[in-house]
Amino acid sequence: MKPIWIVDDDQSIRFVLEKALAREDFPVRSFTNPRDVLAALEEDEPQVLVSDIRMPGGSGIDLLTKVKERHPGLPVIIMTAYSDLDSAVSAFQGGAFEYLPKPFDLPKAVELIRRAVDESVREEVRDVSQAQMPEMLGQAPAMQDVFRAIGRLSQSNVTVLITGESGSGKELVARALHKHSPRGTGPFVAINTAAIPKDLLESELFGHERGAFTGAQTMRRGRFEQADGGTLFLDEIGDMPFDLQTRLLRVLSDGQFYRVGGHHPLKSNVRVIAATHQNLEERVKIGGFREDLFHRLNVIRLRLPPLRERREDVPTLARYFLQKSAKELGVEAKRISEVALNRLANFDFPGNVRQLENICHWLTVMAPAQVIESKDLPPELLGDATLSPKPPVQVELPAAAVASPSAVQAMPVSAEALVAAAPAAPRVESIGHWLADLDREARTMLESGQPEVWDNLTRKFEAQLIHAALDITRGRRIEAAQKLGIGRNTITRKIQELGLDD
Structure with a gap:
């Protein structure tokens, strides 16, 4: 292991830390000023850098900036006197791993350095393994089987049926099959047949002519036409109405179809990939799915394993989703301890990869x-709930907590989690009230046809969060940002955007 570098002009601080770290078998190298550190970086690199803020010959904050330019993944711990706390927090927001106020408790300081070492080791592994982030992640044998199947199908246009539980990533597999096929340069068109009302699904798939029905003011091309030369992904095919199954079978048989209200046959060169979380054989037995269509779709079947069958992939996926959430929200990515990762890996994840991604969104916003x-994980993942999760309260997080409206998923958060995450301890009964108020407000705005409902409600939500945090911290923005789990620059920008400076 590379040594821990200590930078402080105070000889007593260096001596105490050197001895304490030596007792823990950590190699140590000490410096008295930032200039010597920068010179040493030309030939060597530490595992962790521990630096004072105020020293003759240079500032610890300036040193942090220069070190981060050369080694972005290197954990840097800033030491400071209490009078320098604001500067330390600024450095923390700018990329420091943590700050250590002086005078410090020596065992706590050693424990903090040990955590930084663990993080440094994980960063080194992650830099190698994620130098080029693949489109799909998975080291588990079951996922490797899926990857091998995608590879074998890369030169084929054969119809594929993907089976797997909700949230397991069936669309990602479909996109990979398309991307690595001879049709990869053509369009990829996806449609969830369970999400579209029966009366509209036929028009969505096949298009319609002008005047075909009330409201059909113009001719509209359907998904089969839009996917010409590419791939059409039919998600949740098991929920397709029985009469539409007949039309789909005809298209798959001869490639011809009619728009709704049309009289001239159309032909489309489309590869079909279907997916379902249902047992189609059982659906055929009970008469809910056409047997001939089932055999037409079931040429090659790929089973996507649920997350509980690939627990070894949870740490990699969690770190990836935390990085992704931070990038989308414009904040510094949060790190996760090994103990917390083990908790995640032992959870059954009934919502599979989608649920894990939602939890990482939640942690990016709510972890303090x-x-x-x-202790920062949602209560559903702790204690006995890891074995038998209780039905969660479904909460739609607004744009402050997720990347975009298209990325929003119902995040399972219990009332207990909301109480625990709040900056003050609200009454439990009030939690349901504000959600009910939000529901009423949203319905009123949507039903009255008001524009930009998402943006308007999100602005109110963000403004209330920031106002509450500033009230608790008595206007101290850095501290408010820290409590909210966002960056200093983010809270400054939001205050300006929302007009909270007035």
Whole structure:
């Protein structure tokens, strides 16, 4: 292991830390000023850098900036006197791993350095394994089987049926099959047959002529036409109405179809990939799905394993989703401890990969510190709930908590989680009230046809969060940002955008 570098002009601080770290078998190298550190970086690199803020010959904050330019993944711990706390927090927001106020408790300081070492080791592994982030992640044998199947199908246009539980990533597999096929340069068109009302689904698939029905003011091309030369992904095919199954079978048989209200046959060169979470054989037995269509779709079947069958992939996926959430929200990515990762890996995830991604969105916003510990996880993942999760309250997080409206998924958060995450301790009964108020407000705006409902409600939500945090911290923005789990620059920008400076 590379040594821990200590930078401080105070000889007593260096001596105490050197001895304490030596007792823990950590190699140590000490410096008295930032200039010597920068010179040493030309030939060597530390595992962790621990630096004072105020020293003759240079500032610890300036040193942090220069070190981060050369080694972005290197954990840097800033030491400071209490009078320098604001500067330390600024450095923390700018990329420091943590700050250590002086005078410090020596065992706590050693424990903090040990955490930074663990993070440094994980960063080194992650830099190698994620130098080029693949479109799909998975080291588990079951996922490797899926990857091998995608590879074998890369030169084929054969019809594929993907089976797997909801949230397991069936569309990702379909996109990979398309991307690595001879049709990869053509369009990829996806449609969820369970999400579209029966009366509209036929028009969505096949298009309609002008005047075909009330409201059909113009001719509209359907998904089969839009996917010409590419791939059409039919998600949740098991929920397709029986009469439409007949039309789909005809298209798959001869490639011809009619728009709704049309009289001239159309032909479309489309590869069909279908997916379902249902047992289609059982659906055929009970008469809910056409047997001939089933055999037409079931040429090659790929089973996507649920997340509980690939637990070894949870740490990699969690780190990836935390990075992704942070990038989308414009904040510094949070890290997660090994103990918290073990908790995640032992959870059954009934919502599979989608649920894990939602949890990482939630942690990016709600976890109070940059390093996520077990106590920061939603209560559903702790204690007995890991074995038998209770039915959660479904909460739609607004744009402050997720990347975009298209990325929003119902995030399972219990009332207990909301109480625990709030900056003050609200009454439990009030939790349901504000959600009910939000529901009424949203319905009123949607039913009255008001424009930009998402943006308007999101602005109110963000403004209330920031106002509450500033009220609790008595206007101290850095502290408010830290409590909210966002960056200093983010809260400044939001205050300006929302007009909270007035």
